[in-house]
Amino acid sequence: MNVYFGENALTQLSALTYNYDKFFLLTDENIFKIYSSMIASMIPEKEVNKIILPAGEQSKSLDNVVLIWNKLLEAKAGRDSLLINLGGGTISDIGGFAASCFKRGIDFINVPTTLLAMIDASIGGKNGINFNNYKNQIGLFSEPKSIIINPYFLKTLNERDILSGLAEMMKYAFIADVAFLDIDGDNYLDFIEKAATTKDEIVGLDMKESGLRKILNFGHTIGHALESYYIDKDNYLTHGEAVALGMYSSLLLSKKYCGLDEKWLFFYEMWFKANLNLLNLTDFDVDSIFDFIAHDKKNKAGKPKFVLISAPEKPQIDVEVNESDIIESISVLKEKFSA
Numbered sequence: 617m618n619v620y621f622g623e624n625a626l627t628q629l630s631a632l633t634y635n636y637d638k639f640f641l642l643t644d645e646n647i648f649k650i651y652s653s654m655i656a657s658m659i660p661e662k663e664v665n666k667i668i669l670p671a672g673e674q675s676k677s678l679d680n681v682v683l684i685w686n687k688l689l690e691a692k693a694g695r696d697s698l699l700i701n702l703g704g705g706t707i708s709d710i711g712g713f714a715a716s717c718f719k720r721g722i723d724f725i726n727v728p729t730t731l732l733a734m735i736d737a738s739i740g741g742k743n744g745i746n747f748n749n750y751k752n753q754i755g756l757f758s759e760p761k762s763i764i765i766n767p768y769f770l771k772t773l774n775e776r777d778i779l780s781g782l783a784e785m786m787k788y789a790f791i792a793d794v795a796f797l798d799i800d801g802d803n804y805l806d807f808i809e810k811a812a813t814t815k816d817e818i819v820g821l822d823m824k825e826s827g828l829r830k831i832l833n834f835g836h837t838i839g840h841a842l843e844s845y846y847i848d849k850d851n852y853l854t855h856g857e858a859v860a861l862g863m864y865s866s867l868l869l870s871k872k873y874c875g876l877d878e879k880w881l882f883f884y885e886m887w888f889k890a891n892l893n894l895l896n897l898t899d900f901d902v903d904s905i906f907d908f909i910a911h912d913k914k915n916k917a918g919k920p921k922f923v924l925i926s927a928p929e930k931p932q933i934d935v936e937v938n939e940s941d942i943i944e945s946i947s948v949l950k951e952k953f954s955a
Contacts, residue, residue, distance in 0.1 A: 618762045619739070619816060621809050625766045629658040629700075632725060632762050636698040638691060639664045642684065642711040643702040644671040647729055650772055655702055655727070664700075665691045669707070673847060673855075676706045676745045678754070684714040688722075697722050701760075704730035704777075705737030705855060708760075709752070712743030716758035726760045729769040731781030731804065732856050735811035738763050740819040740832075749847055750911050751840045757824055765812055767805060778804070780856030782891050783835070783863060785811050786884075790863070791831040791923070791931045792818070797883075801891050831931040834923040835863030838946060841908035849899065857895050860888060861953060865945040870924040872941060874932050885952070897954035902946045909942065 620628045633639060641655055641664050648668050656664050667687045669675040688697070701711035701724055708726045715724040726738035744755020770778065782799060785807055789796035792814055799807050815832065822829035839855075839862025846853045853861075867884055870876035909920050920942060922935045 619765065619812060620762065621765045621812065623766060623768055625764045626654070626658055626727075628762070628764060629655070629725075629727075632764075633659050633662065633698055633700075636662075636696055636723070638662075638693055638697040640667060640688065640691070640693065640697065640699045641665070641702060642667045642669070642699055642707055642714075644669050644675065644707060646671040647703045647707075651702065651729070651769070655700065669710075673706055673746070673843075673852070676710050678745060678747065680710060681714050681717075681745060684710070685718055688714075688718055693718070693722065695719055695722055698761075699724040700727060701725065701738075702727045702729065704728065704733045708733055708738040709743055709755075710745055712741070712758055712760060713745060713755055716743060716756055721758065723761045726763045728763070728765060730773060731770060731778055731808070732784055732854075734765050734767075734770075734808055735781065736784045736815060737855075738765075739812055739815045740829075741823060746844075746847065749844055750908070751844045751847070753911070759823075763812075765808070767808060770805075776854065779892050780854035780860075783856045783860030786887065787832075787834055787859070787863060788814050790867075790880075790925050790928050791834050792929060794928045797928070800887075827933070830933040831923055834925070834931060835859045835866050837909060837920060837922050838862040838865045838905075838942070838949075841905050842949075844908045844911075845901070845905045851898050853895075853897075857892065860892055860895070861897075861949050864888065864952075865942075865949055866922060866924055868945045868948060869922060869935075869937055869941060870926070870932075873922075873935055873937065874924045874926040876925060876927065880928065888953075895953065897950070900950045900954040902943060902950060905946055906939075906943055 699715040701708045728734045728738040741757045741759035744752045747753040839859040843858035924932045924935045
């Protein structure tokens with residue numbers, strides 16, 4: 617897999633698509649209005665078949681996978697066809713899943729348009745959909761042929777979308793590189809390539825998440841539960857916002873289970889309030905959120921497993937945490953961050 621980064625990265629698209637017979641562009645309604653002609657202009661020698669989904673996490677469904685497969689069939693797509701996923705994490709997740717299953721697999725390229733997708737969702741070969749309101753319950757590992765990361769796309773993002781990507785970038789400070797402790801809403805552009813490279817290197821050492829790659833799940837056990845709980849509500853959480861909250865709980869549990877210095881809790885709380893100031897939780901039900909953890913993919917023998925840290929850059933994987941402590945950590949979130 618090749619990762620191309622920078623303002624000129626899209627110029628690689630024509631060369632990357634040279635050997636394919638048919639091209640399909642998967643995107644959402646919002647992105648299509650702004651950028652579809654840009655992608656088509658990069659491969660003018662071929663007709664691009666367009667597949668357009670509604671915007672939002674709700675589109676990551678089995679019904680929309682079937683829609684994609686039907687579009688591929690109607691256009692007589694074969695194994696020499698290519699799917700270009702243009703969008704955020706929802707598009708790369710469902711697009712990679714649909715492509716990897718169709719005729720036992722056709723190639724796909726990810727062109728992320730959100731900060732979160734550029735530094736996390738489009739990288740690593742995890743593809744899937746939500747099922748019965750549970751986050752990423754159906755999926756597989758399959759890497760894109762290439763990833764094209766062009767920060768130009770971030771110019772059209774709103775503030776909430778930018779801020780929701782910061783938490784996934786801060787995650788790297790706790791699990792891999794303390795340099796990310798300096799990240800904020802003003803300097804994040806300087807860290808995009810470093811974050812993408814960090815994830816790519818971790819995945820390269822453990823594609824199927826049997827060991828090292830598990831550290832990327834820091835903050836995600838409770839984060840995914842929060843995201844699932846809010847997924848069909850008007851006051852939904854973005855993935856980054858949910859992970860940001862999940863990381864606070866993980867730091868709280870790290871203090872109890874791994875001896876993490878309490879100063880990191882204070883540091884993160886101040887960073888959170890300074891950089892995710894748009895987040896305002898309502899309708900927060902601790903028991904319901906805890907119930908979603910029972911369906912977390914990382915559970916073993918029915919017991920939740922957490923990634924915690926003993927210090928920044930010192931992650932601990934597969935830490936078994938008592939249910940009472942999980943519930944307490946969720947209750948603290950309610951106390952500190954709900955309206």
